[in-house]
Amino acid sequence: MIPGAFDYHAPASLEEALSLLSANVDDAKVLAGGQSLLPLMKLRLAKPEVIIDIGGLAELNYIREEGDHIAIGALATYTDVAESDLIQNRCPLLAQTAVVVGDVQVRNRGTVGGGLAHADPAEDLPAAILALDAELKAAGPDGERWIPASEFFVTMLTTSLLPEELLTEIRVPARDGYKTSYQKVSRQAAGFAIVGVAACLKESADGVCEDISVAVTGMTDVAFRAEKVEAALRGEKLDDSAIASAAALVTDGVDPIEDVNATPAYRAHLAQVYVERTIQAARAG
Amino acid sequence: MKQTVRVTVNGRLYEEEVEPRQLLSYFLRETIGLTGTHIGCIIGECGACTVQVNGTLVKSCLMFAVQANGKEITTIEGLAEGDALHPVQEAFINNYGFQCGYCTPGMIMAADSLLKKNPNPSEEEIREGLAGNLCMCTGYVQIVAAVKEAAGQVDNG
Numbered sequence: 236m237i238p239g240a241f242d243y244h245a246p247a248s249l250e251e252a253l254s255l256l257s258a259n260v261d262d263a264k265v266l267a268g269g270q271s272l273l274p275l276m277k278l279r280l281a282k283p284e285v286i287i288d289i290g291g292l293a294e295l296n297y298i299r300e301e302g303d304h305i306a307i308g309a310l311a312t313y314t315d316v317a318e319s320d321l322i323q324n325r326c327p328l329l330a331q332t333a334v335v336v337g338d339v340q341v342r343n344r345g346t347v348g349g350g351l352a353h354a355d356p357a358e359d360l361p362a363a364i365l366a367l368d369a370e371l372k373a374a375g376p377d378g379e380r381w382i383p384a385s386e387f388f389v390t391m392l393t394t395s396l397l398p399e400e401l402l403t404e405i406r407v408p409a410r411d412g413y414k415t416s417y418q419k420v421s422r423q424a425a426g427f428a429i430v431g432v433a434a435c436l437k438e439s440a441d442g443v444c445e446d447i448s449v450a451v452t453g454m455t456d457v458a459f460r461a462e463k464v465e466a467a468l469r470g471e472k473l474d475d476s477a478i479a480s481a482a483a484l485v486t487d488g489v490d491p492i493e494d495v496n497a498t499p500a501y502r503a504h505l506a507q508v509y510v511e512r513t514i515q516a517a518r519a520g
Numbered sequence: 521m522k523q524t525v526r527v528t529v530n531g532r533l534y535e536e537e538v539e540p541r542q543l544l545s546y547f548l549r550e551t552i553g554l555t556g557t558h559i560g561c562i563i564g565e566c567g568a569c570t571v572q573v574n575g576t577l578v579k580s581c582l583m584f585a586v587q588a589n590g591k592e593i594t595t596i597e598g599l600a601e602g603d604a605l606h607p608v609q610e611a612f613i614n615n616y617g618f619q620c621g622y623c624t625p626g627m628i629m630a631a632d633s634l635l636k637k638n639p640n641p642s643e644e645e646i647r648e649g650l651a652g653n654l655c656m657c658t659g660y661v662q663i664v665a666a667v668k669e670a671a672g673q674v675d676n677g
Contacts, residue, residue, distance in 0.1 A: 242540070243540035269583060290587060339651065340567065340578050341582070343576045
């Protein structure tokens with residue numbers, strides 16, 4: 236369980252990190268908190284020749300309010316997000332999701348940007364950022380660009396970041412007045428989601444669904460929005476039977492993955508149960 | 521190419537030349553000889569190698585030693601003051617909070633970190649705070665009892 240040898244660089248600025256990345260684009264991996272990358276390197280599933288450690292770049296470690304958005308630097312840890320008053324008040328879904336990632340130690344070291352760029356299909360946060368219509372900022376040699384969360388995850392462990400780009404910020408709209416929840420089934424030791432569901436909804440005083448987004452992680456090679464569930468509930472009265480029948484639509488046209496934790500049929504069952512449970516949990520507050 | 525790492529461990533400054541791929545857990549045990557930090561699964565699941573880096577609880581097998589450059593580390597050896605055991609250590613003894621003892625250093629580091637942040641945790645909070653530390657003997661009941669006894673006795677300054 237010893238990683239392969241590599242050359243180590245700890246750039247002092249984002250600019251230096253980007254030029255190192257461009258110079259080593261075929262051989263380098265970017266190291267942030269390392270909670271996903273180190274296990275892969277120890278198992279020799281990743282064997283980068285160059286490591287660019289951006290963990291010390293204070294300029295990428297922040298959580299701040301920008302009008303009706305919250306900007307999260309890529310190096311904010313899950314603990315930072317879970318404990319942020321700003322996020323708890325204005326975008327609680329992110330805090331509710333971050334607080335159940337891995338375990339205490341992993342949340343203390345693991346970074347939001349590192350986890351998202353790693354794009355493990357069993358990660359929790361992709362569901363939340365999809366449900367929140369977040370945008371992700373990529374910095375590269377030619378400047379910056381914004382990628383909508385819906386276009387960020389391409390397939391297992393692959394994002395739409397270019398090899399010479401770094402994810403630097405996650406920008407989420409504040410969700411004042413929304414009810415939110417994240418619920419998952421996971422194996423205790425690792426904490427990865429076998430199925431995880433994020434829900435974000437707004438209902439009128441008489442219980443009519445004015446807006447809803449539901450996203451699912453762990454089911455397929457990338458997290459996805461359960462658009463059929465959303466469409467079935469938007470504008471409808473949110474009662475138990477409407478929620479249950481909408482939840483059943485989550486597996487429509489979806490081909491769940493099979494792994495050591497669950498068969499496709501079991502994952503499909505879990506998804507239906509957890510979509511229902513998550514919407515109910517959000518409503519209950 | 522080796523890198524120089526300067527770290528303060530339990531108040532003492534170390535400066536060592538290490539391979540960048542050396543994990544912090546091996547640095548602590550083999551390079552500077554502090555074998556109180558145990559290595560269990562080495563893939564980041566069991567928590568036996570848990571230490572505190574700049575006061576934050578981490579698994580030392582999920583960090584390269586070079587990432588600890590310039591930081592302050594506390595290991596299980598750094599808790600007692602001379603012959604006086606740390607309150608969490610005393611509480612583990614009083615409550616038989618170990619069976620084989622392998623997970624104990626990590627458990628104690630996690631318990632200390634939890635109590636610094638939350639001096640009087642509920643049982644649920646204790647279990648959540650120790651969720652990253654596995655006891656293969658499954659002696660959790662006594663471990664939780666030990667943390668309850670130590671609650672309120674850990675200096676969070």
